[in-house]
Amino acid sequence: MTVQGLFATKFHAKGQVSAIPRIAVVGRGFSGMMSAIALMKTVRTPFHLQLFDPNSSVSGGQALSSTRSSTILNTRVRDLSVSLGDADDFNDWLCSNAEFRAAVPAAIPGFRQIFVPKQLFSDYVYQRFSEALAARKDITVQVCHDPVVSIRRRHANRFLLESANPANPIFDTVILATGYGLSEPEAVTEDQSPLRSQRLVARPHAALLGSGIRVLDQLLQLRDSGYTGQITIVSKHGFLPQSHTPNSADPVFPAEELPQSLPEIVRFIRAACRKAEEEGRSWQSVMNGLRRHARSLWRSLPARQKRQFNRHLRAIYDSHRNRLPEAMYLRLKRELAEGNTVLRRGTADRRGLSGIFFTPAGSDVEEVIYAERVFDCRCRAPNLAMPLMQSLISSGLAMPDELSLGLAVNLRGEACLEDGSTVDGLFAVGPLGLGSLPDIDLVPEIVSQAYAAADKIGQQLHPQSRAV
Ligand SMILES: Cc1cc2nc3c(=O)[nH]c(=O)nc-3n(C[C@H](O)[C@H](O)[C@H](O)COP(=O)(O)OP(=O)(O)OC[C@H]3O[C@@H](n4cnc5c(N)ncnc54)[C@H](O)[C@@H]3O)c2cc1C
Structure with missing residues (x-):
């Protein structure tokens, strides 16, 4: 669905600083849309939001949009809510969709455990975005169809974004949501080949x-x-x-302390999977349990072992988590x-x-x-070579993570620097943080990070007016 005409458009001369805080979101895939929703629901004071992406459609993003309505997401409905603190939001949305309810009567009264087409999820995200916007008469949103090619610091903690449009104003806050970068041309098909x-x-x-x-x-x-x-x-x-299990696999994980080294951790997880299966549970429930420990585990590993994991174990891990x-x-x-x-x-x-x-x-x-x-169909990684990333890295506004998979970020998506400090006003949400935060390419993790970033932005813009 395109969004032209939906939003109020407001241009400012280059360099002009507006009294109303200005927030730029670079990328309108799922991470960008989710960041916009989180901002509109969390930051209680007026702001101007500008969404950049050369991709003219607004959907679940490159990964989640599909030309086929039958393409199924591999995450259950219960894990796809975009509403903080309301895990049932997507399920409720589906229940209120008469057409869907008629097509899938077996799952009534709830759809929590099922898998649905990507397009449906995309429609849900878009509707929640539109509702959040309709509820905020005090904000303006502008959609720009240019790729952002560089970001530079201007006027203390403000940022100048460079794109084909020379009239971009200064922004107080920038959220990078560039995911896997700019899309490439379609694969060669039989008819054209x-x-x-x-x-x-x-x-x-x-x-x-x-x-x-x-x-x-x-x-x-x-x-x-x-x-x-x-x-x-x-x-x-x-x-x-x-494979997923037919029914949901509730997370389980051994209570014992995790070992320190990578080979011991692998043995520990294998043993936990074996034990779970012997006790009539599934290895999938252990993998779901592992995801809850993944961040602290990843943080505790030295860089050498992280690299080892990336080389030898990531493919196995991915095949067991993306089921x-x-x-x-x-x-x-x-x-x-x-x-x-x-x-x-x-x-x-x-x-x-x-x-x-x-x-x-x-x-x-x-x-x-x-x-x-x-x-x-190979998984694309965030593209650190693109001019935008290079401009951030060379100007010291961001640095690659230890493995150079993306940018160094914390749980709130704040860009982190060598000395452990963060850059005020600069955030990266979603797969750009993959080298810093395991699973940050998945919907539930992106949702949490987008709300955490929005909360922090609310505090930075107006320290007195925390979200209610
Ligand atoms: C096939 C597939 C299926 C998946 N299924 C699931 C699932 O079932 N459950 C789940 O949790 N996760 C799933 N994922 C993973 C997850 O949903 C994605 O990681 C997530 O959607 C990423 O969204 P994104 O917006 O960060 O990135 P993208 O979708 O890559 O969007 C990034 C956007 O940024 C724009 N952009 C890039 N560079 C610039 C620039 N310089 N200036 C302006 N715009 C720019 C691009 O044009 C693009 O529109 C799936 C992933 C894939 C590949």
Whole structure:
């Protein structure tokens, strides 16, 4: 859904400082929209909000928007509320949606445990955003369709944003919500591909690069649209997402103190999973329990062990935390068992005219996977090389985290510097904080961080008027 015409537009001359605090949110994906909702619900005094993103649509963001209405989120409804302190908000929204209730009668009276299409979640986020805006006659919102290319400090703790529009004013507060960066062009499809006339295998063949949820999304999308060809999944580590339990897996975790070193922690978690299964619970409930300890655990690890985790364990961790609804998992298993889809472990190299060059794990001999269609579904990381990030880092307003996965931030999303101090007025919400905070790429964690940032912003702008 586009938002043109919905908002009051108010331009200020470059450099002009307004009496009303000005807040910029860079990125209008889920993290940006969530930050806007949290600000409107938390900061009780008037402000002007400016949302930057070249992507003209407002939705759940690149990750959560989908061209297919059937694409399912892999998080249960109960964990997707955007309302602080009201875990049932999304469930209540679904219950009040007559069309949805009629389509999914089995889940009445509540939908807490089910998985719903991404588009529905996106509609919910957008509606909550519109309601929060309608309830605030004292704020103005402006939507800008330019990418922000740099941020510089101006007038003490104020910021100048540079984009194609030379009239950007000075901002008191900036929230970076740039997620996985600016989107790239779509994958090459059969109809547009020069490879079509050069098929080298008897049966149509597609290659999917990656191993996360996006691979599964693409695989099911191909099959649902009638594609009957062979599919090869090329995965660096070979770990595909595991399954959710049919019903919710309540978090459990051993009460004993966690060991200090990474190998001991891994053994400890494995033992906890085994024990849970012996006692009739599931390993999924231990993983859910682990998520509650993940932040303190991550903080306690020295940088060397964090790097070790990233190299050797992150792929396994991701395949166990980003799980598939059981029905999707069973479809994947069937595909693999029937051989229509094969999983190959190794590294995808460059694209060739007839497919993709590939080096199998444990080998140094490159081979070609012949494929007419190649889809790059690899998880994208925040892009520290983009001019915006480089401007922040080179001017000392932000620094990369220890692993250079994103920016160093704290729980409230405040940008952190080498000496442990934070930069007044500068926040980064969502996946940009992935190297500092585990799971900050997931909806529940983004929601908490956005409210914590908004609370802090409310205090910074008007120390006397805390949110009620
Ligand atoms: C396929 C998939 C499925 C997922 N499913 C789930 C799920 O079921 N449950 C869950 O909890 N999580 C899920 N996630 C993860 C999670 O939802 C995402 O991490 C989250 O939505 C990230 O949103 P974001 O707004 O931070 O980033 P993005 O969606 O990447 O949005 C960032 C926005 O910033 C804009 N931008 C970037 N750079 C600039 C710039 N310089 N100037 C202006 N604008 C800029 C981009 O155009 C973009 O619109 C999923 C992720 C994927 C990939």
